[in-house]
Amino acid sequence: MASVTLSGIRKIYQDAGRTRVAVADLDLAVNDGEFVVLVGPSGCGKSTTLRMVAGLETISAGELRIGDRVVNDVPARDRNVAMVFQNYALYPHMSVFDNMAFSLKLRRVPSPEIAARVGEAARILRIEPLLEQRPRQLSGGEQQRVALGRAIVRQPAVFLFDEPLSNLDAKLRVQMRREIARLHHALGATMLYVTHDQAEAMTLGDRVVVMRDGHVQQVDAPLAVYREPRNTFVAGFIGSPPMNLLAGEVVDDGGLRFVAKGGALALPLPGAWKAALGGPRPVILGVRPEDVSLAALGMTGVPARVDLVEPLGQELLIYASAGGQELTARVAPGVRAEVGLDVLLGFDPEQLHAFDPDSGERLPTPRSPLPTPPRR
Numbered sequence: 001m002a003s004v005t006l007s008g009i010r011k012i013y014q015d016a017g018r019t020r021v022a023v024a025d026l027d028l029a030v031n032d033g034e035f036v037v038l039v040g041p042s043g044c045g046k047s048t049t050l051r052m053v054a055g056l057e058t059i060s061a062g063e064l065r066i067g068d069r070v071v072n073d074v075p076a077r078d079r080n081v082a083m084v085f086q087n088y089a090l091y092p093h094m095s096v097f098d099n100m101a102f103s104l105k106l107r108r109v110p111s112p113e114i115a116a117r118v119g120e121a122a123r124i125l126r127i128e129p130l131l132e133q134r135p136r137q138l139s140g141g142e143q144q145r146v147a148l149g150r151a152i153v154r155q156p157a158v159f160l161f162d163e164p165l166s167n168l169d170a171k172l173r174v175q176m177r178r179e180i181a182r183l184h185h186a187l188g189a190t191m192l193y194v195t196h197d198q199a200e201a202m203t204l205g206d207r208v209v210v211m212r213d214g215h216v217q218q219v220d221a222p223l224a225v226y227r228e229p230r231n232t233f234v235a236g237f238i239g240s241p242p243m244n245l246l247a248g249e250v251v252d253d254g255g256l257r258f259v260a261k262g263g264a265l266a267l268p269l270p271g272a273w274k275a276a277l278g279g280p281r282p283v284i285l286g287v288r289p290e291d292v293s294l295a296a297l298g299m300t301g302v303p304a305r306v307d308l309v310e311p312l313g314q315e316l317l318i319y320a321s322a323g324g325q326e327l328t329a330r331v332a333p334g335v336r337a338e339v340g341l342d343v344l345l346g347f348d349p350e351q352l353h354a355f356d357p358d359s360g361e362r363l364p365t366p367r368s369p370l371p372t373p374p375r376r
C-alpha cells in the first residue's frame with residue numbers, strides 16, 4: 001500500500017505542430033488506502049492523469065511520487081501499480097486461472113504461491129467455479145471480475161481503474177460498483193478510479209476530483225462536492241438532473257429578492273444574504289431540483305408552466321418554464337402534475353446557492369447545514 005502524490009503534474013501533447021495541454025499543473029495527494037475518483041467530461045484529462053501514474057505516459061512537468069519514491073522516470077513495471085481498463089483485454093486462449101496467473105509467471109513467482117494468490121483473488125471476487133473456463137464462456141461482468149483478479153494477484157501498492165465498468169449494462173454496473181467498493185474495503189488498498197459516471201464517483205470515492213479541460217475544479221468528499229460545489233461547472237456537472245442555474249440580480253427593495261434576467265421571475269431571499277453578498281449585485285442563483293417544490297395555492301411561489309413530467313417510480317421530475325427560464329423540480333411520486341398545467345414553484349430559501357456571474361465561483365451565502373452523515 002502507498003500514497004500517491006502529484007505535484008504540479010502537467011501533460012503536453014505535441015500534435016502535428018500543435019501544442020495541447022491535456023493536464024495542467026495538477027496537485028493531488030492520495031492518501032495510503034484512500035479511494036479517489038477522477039470525474040469529468042470527455043477529454044478533460046482523466047485517462048492521461050491515470051496513465052502518467054501508471055507509467056504508460058511520460059510526464060511533461062511536475063513530480064510524481066508513489067509512497068516516498070519519486071517515480072517520474074521509473075518504468076511502469078517497477079512502479080508496483082496495477083491498472084484495470086475499460087476493455088478488459090483478457091487472453092482468449094487462456095483459462096481464467098492462467099489469465100490471472102500470467103503476470104506472476106512472468107515474474108517467476110513460485111507455482112504454489114501463484115496458486116495461493118489466484119485462489120485468494122478468486123475467492124474475494126467469487127469466481128472460484130470459473131477458474132478453468134475461457135473468457136468467451138463468461139459474461140461481461142464475469143470477465144471484468146477476472147480483469148480485477150489479474151490486478152489483485154499482483155498485490156500492487158496502488159490500483160488504477162480507467163472506466164472499468166463502462167462496457168457493462170446498467171444493472172451489472174451497479175452490481176460491479178458494489179463489488180469494487182467491497183474490494184476496497186477488503187484490501188484497504190489505495191485506489192485511483194476514473195469515470196465520467198457521477199453516480200460511480202459519488203458512491204465509490206472517499207474523495208472526488210472534478211476535472212475540466214485539464215484543470216482540477218474541486219477536490220472534496222462526495223457530499224461536499226454536492227452540497228458546496230465550488231463553481232457553476234461543478235454545480236452543473238454533479239447531480240442528476242443538474243442544479244437549476246438562473247442568471248439575474250439580487251435587489252434590495254424593501255426586502256432582499258432575487259430577480260432573474262428579464263424580470264419575469266422573482267423570489268425572496270434570506271436576509272442574511274445581504275451581509276454575505278455585500279449588498280445588491282448580479283449573481284447566478286443555484287437551486288437543486290429537490291429544493292424546488294410545487295407550492296400550494298395561496299403560498300408564495302414562482303408561476304410556471306409544466307413542459308414535461310417524468311414519473312420515475314420513487315420520485316417525479318417536473319420540467320417547467322417560468323418567465324423564459326427552464327426549471328426542474330424533483331418531487332414526491334404522488335404529486336399531481338400534467339403537461340400544460342400552470343403551477344406555483346416554491347424554492348427552499350435555506351438551500352439556495354449563489355455564484356459570481358463572471359468567474360462562476362461560489363459566493364459565501366449561508367445555507368442550513370445537513371445532519372452529520374454516517375461515518376463510512
Ligand SMILES: Nc1ncnc2c1ncn2[C@@H]1O[C@H](COP(=O)(O)OP(=O)(O)OP(=O)(O)O)[C@@H](O)[C@H]1O
Nearest residue numbers: 013015020022041042043044045046047048049196
Ligand atoms: N496521444 C495523444 N496525442 C495527442 N492528444 C492526446 C493524446 N491522448 C489524449 N490527448 C488529448 O488530451 C486530452 C485529454 O485526453 P484524455 O484521454 O485524458 O481524456 P479523458 O478525460 O480520459 O476523456 P474520456 O472520458 O473521453 O476518456 C484530450 O483532449 C485528448 O484529445
Ligand SMILES: [Mg+2]
Nearest residue numbers: 046047048162
Ligand atoms: Mg479516458
